[in-house]
Structure formats: structure tokens, C-alpha cells
């Protein structure tokens with residue numbers, strides 16, 4: 642979709658921003674899928690020996706940046722692999738070229754291209770495309786959350802799940818890349834496990850948040866995520882009626898990201914707070 646090429650970007654309209662995010666995510670997903678077999682050929686490390694980035698992550702980000710700023714030259718952008726630009730249009734893109742890079746490296750089918758558009762600091766449109774399955778999660782403010790998948794025609798409106806109690810709640814979480822952080826996070830999981838139905842660790846915050854929106858999980862929490870990890874997925878969850886919040890008195894993802902089905906959100910937030918005292 643070509644926006645008017647007048648040099649000045651058109652005023653931000655959430656639906657138009659979402660369409661652009663989807664178009665670009667689809668193209669980036671093709672590149673990522675084509676690079677899967679050679680993912681291990683070129684791997685660098687970032688914050689720790691287990692925090693990796695592949696040449697495909699970098700190529701995906703380069704393509705996404707070119708497409709988004711090609712269509713909207715006055716926008717800002719922040720990408721996981723270093724792309725950073727201050728715009729003049731009031732729109733900023735939050736880009737994770739491959740969320741779940743370790744899964745990508747191991748060919749575990751849970752890695753996604755995640756693109757979100759923020760207007761004046763608020764996320765208004767988001768697309769998360771699971772490259773391995775082709776499932777596309779989308780949302781725009783007030784427009785609801787939807788899932789379209791290659792195996793089903795059309796798209797499905799997402800409304801989350803309704804677990805009866807905390808003990809019946811299926812929880813996902815994630816861990817950082819630093820040893821001492823992982824030790825602390827492991828200790829929290831040990832205390833959480835007897836209090837909920839079970840735990841899942843899928844390895845992609847963007848897909849975890851979308852799974853809560855789709856009712857495939859009842860709740861998710863994770864510490865110290867970056868804006869590109871959660872921006873699009875958190876909007877999908879919120880537009881599906883999921884409670885998206887931080888610890889009591891704290892904003893979402895500062896530092897705790899919590900997404901929970903409304904039927905258990907209050908006791909779940911309390912429990913996560915208790916375990917992180």
C-alpha cells in the first residue's frame with residue numbers, strides 16, 4: 642500500500658498504520674523464513690553469551706526500516722537491533738525483527754516479526770506474525786484484536802479465556818539472559834508453580850501476549866522486557882479484553898509486564914507482587 646509520497650507523512654490513522662505494519666511484517670516474515678536454514682551461519686552475542694543475534698535478525702530489521710520510513714519518511718523508529726530515529730510526525734514505530742531469536746536458531750516454531758505504531762507515546766496499532774505458523778495477530782485502538790491463520794479463511798476476533806480460579810490458571814513467563822537474573826527468576830517460578838495450574842515457557846514475549854489474547858494461556862508475566870518485545874502484543878491482549886498492567890502502582894513493563902484474563906487478574910497481580918517482594 643503506497644501512502645501519498647509528498648515527503649510529508651499523512652496524519653496518523655490507526656487503521657492505515659496497521660495496514661502498513663501488516664504489509665511490512667508479511668514481507669519481513671518471508672525474508673526470515675528464507676533465512677531459517679542458514680540461521681546458525683552468522684551469529685553474534687549481545688548482553689551475554691546466550692543473548693544472540695543472527696544476520697537474519699539484522700536483515701529483517703533493515704528491510705522493515707526501509708519499508709516503514711519509505712512509506713512514512715517523517716516517522717520515528719526504535720528497533721531491537723539498533724535502528725533508532727526521532728521523527729517529526731508524532732508517529733514512532735517499535736520493531737522487533739525476530740522476537741524469539743533463540744527459538745529461530747533452534748528451529749522451534751515460536752518466533753515472530755513484531756511491529757507496533759505509537760502516536761504521541763501511545764501504541765495505536767500492532768501486528769505480530771508468527772513466521773513458522775503464518776498466524777497473524779493484529780489490533781488497533783478501539784478496533785479489537787484479531788487472528789488470521791493460513792489454515793482458516795477470514796479472521797477470528799480474540800476475547801481471551803475465563804479461568805475459574807488462580808489454581809486453574811495456565812501461566813507463561815520468560816527469563817532474562819544474565820545468570821543472576823535467571824537464578825532469581827527460577828526461584829520465583831518454584832514458588833509460583835504450586836499456586837497455579839501450570840507454567841509454560843515459549844520464548845517470545847510477543848507471542849506469549851498474543852496467546853493470552855487468544856485464550857491459549859490465562860496469564861503471562863515477565864520482568865525487564867524492552868518496548869519492541871511487548872508493544873504490539875500488549876495491544877493485541879488489551880484489545881481482546883485482557884488486563885494488561887504492571888505491579889501495583891507501577892505502569893506496564895516498568896519493570897514487570899503482566900497480562901491476565903479478567904476473571905483472575907486481581908489475584909494474579911497480587912500473587913506476582915507477593916513473589917517479587
Ligand code: LIP
Nearest residue numbers: 739740741742815816844845846
Ligand atoms: C525474547 C523475549 C522473551 C524473553 C527472552 C528474549 P528476543 O526476545 O521475547 O520473552 O524471555 O529472554 O528477550 O531476544 O528473542 O527478541
